[in-house]
Amino acid sequence: MNFEVGDRLRAAATLIAEATFERDYACRPLLLDRYGEDGRSKYRQDILYNLTALSAAVDADDSRMFLRYVAWLKIVLVTRGVVCGDIAESLRCMAFALADEAVGDHSIAASYLQAALLQLDSMPAGVVSFFDTSQKDHIVAQRCLQALLRLDDAAGREVLENALAAGMPLARIYTGILPPLMREIGRLWQMNQISVAHEHYCSAAMQSIIGGFYGRLFGSSTSSGRSMLLACVEGEQHELGARTLADVFELNGWRTSFLGANLPMRELLAMIKQGAHPPDLIALSATMPAHLPRLASTIDAIRDNSNIPVMVGGYLFDGSPELAEQLGADGSAEDATAAVSIANSLMVERPSDSP
Ligand code: B12
Secondary structure (H helix, E strand, C coil): CCHHHHHHHHHHHHHHHHHHHHHHHHHCCHHHHHHHHHHHHHHHHHHHHHHHHHHHHHHHCCHHHHHHHHHHHHHHHHCCCCCHHHHHHHHHHHHHHHHHCCCCCCHHHHHHHHHHHHHHHHCCCCCCCCCCCCCHHHHHHHHHHHHHHCCCHHHHHHHHHHHHHCCCCHHHHHHHHHHHHHHHHHHHHHCCCCCHHHHHHHHHHHHHHHHCCHHHHCCCCCCCCCEEEEEECCCCCCCHHHHHHHHHHHHCCCEEEECCCCCCHHHHHHHHHHCCCCCCEEEEECCCHHHHHHHHHHHHHHHHHCCCCEEEECHHHCCCCCHHHHCCCCEECCCHHHHHHHHHHHHHCCCCCCC
């Protein structure tokens, strides 16, 4: 990891953002006509957001992480009426601001910006649907989503209840239906086809629907005698992926304690230290690039306080297969099923009576 360089960029982010903004508006007064007064404050926020993503990619020493971010950003902005050339200009102004910044060398970040500028035009302007309607699970997911988008959570629940009644195992709701459904919601938001309110409604409804399955979930499997403590790293609001993981581990005989979104690191450490029965595994989930430094310091702090294996995962790791190892984690997985099998193999390496 390259936190020293990333920290330098974070320390200078406000200055770099201001210089980027000033340069772009000074060179191109048309921006005010094009995006209005409101556009100015949004643009300032966006630059800071872009710098956060750039810093995380520098931390991870991974230009592809920033390229993926810019590809995501292009779709978000273009579908909201921003001209692609304006994104390019903004990145160019940021490159000038980086070069002008007096404190420290930002050459790595500058090289990532150049790579993004070279590829920006060829990056897609949209995301294709996550539903593959040749798959039965995806048809169920699509029906459930259609109900949720009508704000009809009862109908959404019914779609899943009917699938269970027709013989679908509960685990498939978590592994085959929920992930593409939630990703499709994200895609629709990203493409400006649904509102933030819809996205929030669907997430809340999905959590409540899953909650309705708990009577069938807990105690449904023979206990393996293994336990897992699972949390979303401090600042992280995305908890559904981690919740999915916890429930799939339960279905596979693990006893799980899910500590939810945005868990302060000191609270996690206190729980590890004070718990009468330390967990066999600690799992940390992270989605947003901004939380990478916190994830790293959490892993380090766990290492200083225990020898419990640590697994990491979440959207942040998509497309960055080396990141878990760079962070010094014991394992990672892209989905819950793979996570269970990796966790089980970590346990084979670690006998159940180890301290
Ligand atoms: C729901 C949602 C939210 C909800 C979360 C509600 C909740 N209670 O969880 C709310 C409204 C809070 C939210 C907020 C934001 N979100 Co949001 N969100 C989503 C959405 C649509 C679904 C997330 C989800 O549940 N996915 C389904 C689960 C099952 O997948 P998963 O999280 O990847 O988890 C799986 C694996 O990663 C793995 N895994 C997860 N954790 C772990 C841990 C371990 C140890 C292991 C081994 C494996 C593992 O197993 C899971 C099961 O398969 C995603 C879209 C997407 N592609 O995921 C966007 C998405 C993640 N959000 C996004 C954004 C931009 C934001 C916001 C910045 C703005 C916004 N849209 O409001 C804020 C940031 C909040 C913050 N500070 O953290 C972007 C991120 C893009 C990027 N470049 O990073 C996405 C991708 C949407 C998009 N397509 O643009 N969001």
